[in-house]
Amino acid sequence: MPIKNPNIPSRYDPKATEYKWYKYWLENGYFRSRPDGRKPYTIVIPPPNVTGVLHMGHILNNTLQDVLIRRARMAGYNACWVPGTDHASIATEARVVAHLQASGIKKSDLSRDEFLRHAWAWTHKHGGIILEQLKRLGASCDWARTRFTLDESLCESVVKAFVDLYERGLIYRGHRMVNWDPQAQTTISNEEVNYIEKKGKLYYLRYPIKGSESFVTIATTRPETMLGDTAIGVHPDDARYHHLVGKTAIVPIANRKIPIIQDEYVDREFGTGCLKITPAHDVNDKEIGDRHQLEIIDIFQDDGSLNAHGRHYEGMDRFAVRQLIVEELQEKGFLVKEVDYTHKVGTSERTGAVIEPKRSIQWFVKMADLAKPALEAVSNGAVAIVPEKFANTYRHWMARIHDWNISRQLWWGHPIPAYYYGEGIADFVVAQTPEKALEQARRKSGNLDLQAGDLKRDPDVLDTWFSAWLWPISVFDGIRKPDNEEITYYYPTQDLVTAPEILFFWVARMITAGYAFRGRPPFSHVYLTGIVRDKQGRKMSKSLGNSPDPIELIERYGADAVRVGMLLTTPAGNDLPFDESLCLQGRNFANKIWNAFRLVQRWEPLEKRQPDYATLGISWFENRLNQALHQLEKDFEAYRISAALMGLYKLIWDDFCALYLEIVKPPYGEKIDAKTATQTRRLFESILKMLHPFMPFLTEEIWHRFAKRNEGEALIITEMPKQKACDEKLIREFDFSARVVSALRHFRMKKNIPNPERPPVSVWEREAHRHFDPVICKLAHLSELRYTNAKIEGAPALQVGLNTYFIPVERAVDNRGEIAKATAEINHLQGFLKQIEKKLNNESFIAKAPEEIVAVTRKKQADTREKIKTLQRHIEGLKR
């Protein structure tokens, strides 16, 4: 029996429920998952930065994951959502450096251990805040499984994976041009370089030709690098410069002699067609240099200032030198001209510093072979990417993947397990532990006296993504213990929900690691969310200050409302222009449901006969519910999450509240019959279950208010309603009746007939739709529906389908509106008829179109003619 309470407020109060139910769910261990006989449904969270705070992107992302997890839990799966955080090597280190700087401490003044102590202190202070914030959202993670990428077991996993790949010959150390971030003083991967359009200048400089009075003129955006020039290049087919080939040019200021060479790379159209070649500071120049065995002169120090090759500019910053050297060149007559020039400059994603291409020794993963099965997986559907368009991007990228530079010159992160025992390039070993390293080093060097102290650990750490790519495996300890119960049960996981921005950084590499370490992909579906933008379409960011604080939104609107707001208009992969009004819509929806509950809970059922309208209303809504259940299923299968929510929104607001409840609601002053009350509650509970994944708090609250539940019972662990067959014909029949109701309401509104007045209505019936007549009477406030075989003279009439409805009202009637409407309808139908007849008069249509189509078209013709006739008669009737 419902618990009656007349004093329930008319607004849903999220504050009074959210904390209560979250605590209840936690205490009862509903989020907990352990391997058992059920089928697993697993999601690993994209681990947020350990010291990060929740932003709108997280809200979107984690709401989606929670919806999927809660739905799976209610569908009978062993649902497991693994939470955790990422150490975010460079981002966190940058933050710690900035923090120390603020208190006057420079990183360079600290030892590695001292710095790491600060970093850990910072992590302990700020770490995990974001996970607490996720709880406010209702995230049903298995918190006992929380992992951090620097947890001991994950660190060991990273080392093991590194050693394993090294032993398989897939990790090597080599000289490469890398992207050097002079501010963070580390290399970064290509993926972390942002090319930003910048206004600069293109400088035309002339270099004297040795043994002549003439010059060769080149164009460059980076005049300061001339100090590292080791050649001038022209295109082999460029006749303009054939006379220069083989001659020697002199680098101004440095007074160095450099050869003039030919290379296909040089673009004849650009600038003067002559290229200054600086192998130390440009990727392409480096390649030309390799082809021609050019000298490499590195003019920079690690912080971007010039070294001794910079001569009198030594110690000065590269950008300052650019200005000064241009002035010097001008004074000395080497500057021909400078023109404005806009080009794209590589900058560091983390620090924003202009990237310096630099030649150095780094660690790399050989990707070509590793990437093959990962590429194949997306092509053959073993991993489905939603939306599909991103699969193309993925394939394109994976097909021409380059080796992955995994070393970073940072301290915060996983140290590279390499140990050096000599100065030679090959004098190192890679091992799981220092002890093993020593053993190997003795063997490899042949020097059995080698001591632990003789080994030098590689000073670099690994790229953050090198631990992240193992995440779906390492959280279940599948790297260290490949056969443990957890990994074999939970792996591969099902869905991964993340942002498209990290498709290459992370998703592609996880799939790669999945095959490399387990021979299987880590998940079967990747759902890529959109990017949350503000109303003007700008990306939400801290610096723009255009991102609302999610926790504040939850405070103001409630977690359920924020969840609904985020999901209402977010098809996969589409950017979401977020606006607070979306949360408002979510809150209104919560109140709507709350008030429906208030109505139902205050009913005092009476043992009496169930009215016909109620019986019919229930039979309709049961079918409608099954139809919605079917649609819900289809939407989830296709990952149309917002469509799924919108379907429920309409089911609840339009069908359940506006129609169903109005049908079964007892007339004023009457009591409801017990049967209808019970059935309504049952239907309401089904709706609560269907909605629970989207609005967990509200639904749990109402579910508990409906009845006294036993200890340990909760909506969150109930079973989703089972789909049954639905009678589509019955639903169509109802839809017709609903149209009749609308037409009658419209009529009453225009004629100003108040609801308490309950006229009878006569139907001149030309198509039979009598099934829901009691419902029509109830909703349109009619005393009865009568059937006649002819029109009723003098009575105002309206038309629905082929039927005419006559309303006997006494007051003065203005039929002009109705006539105009009917006339417009006739015009429309005549236009439609013309098109149909054009088709039917077209011999090739009759000849070539399939028979059913022709038959249907003929039927349409007949129906339309009939409708026009009826309407014409209708108008005639009105005119009298």
Place this chain on the structure above:
RNA sequence: GGGCCCUUAGCUCAGCUGGUUCAGAGCACCUGCCUUACAAGCAGGGGGUCGCAGGUUCGAACCCUGCAGGGCCCACCA
């Protein structure tokens, strides 16, 4: 420079294999209502030449070509 995607109502988007009245939904908007669950609500209503131009077809929002506009990814001509 190479590749991918998009353009449907004021906004955000559905629209399956070309074919049933297919031109839809939510929000916004307009009109009337404080009606006994809910004004954070109820009832009713208006609104689109499906970016443009061709083509294929009996038939095109849907397929093809071109054009215009927008977005994303890769590459990085100094």
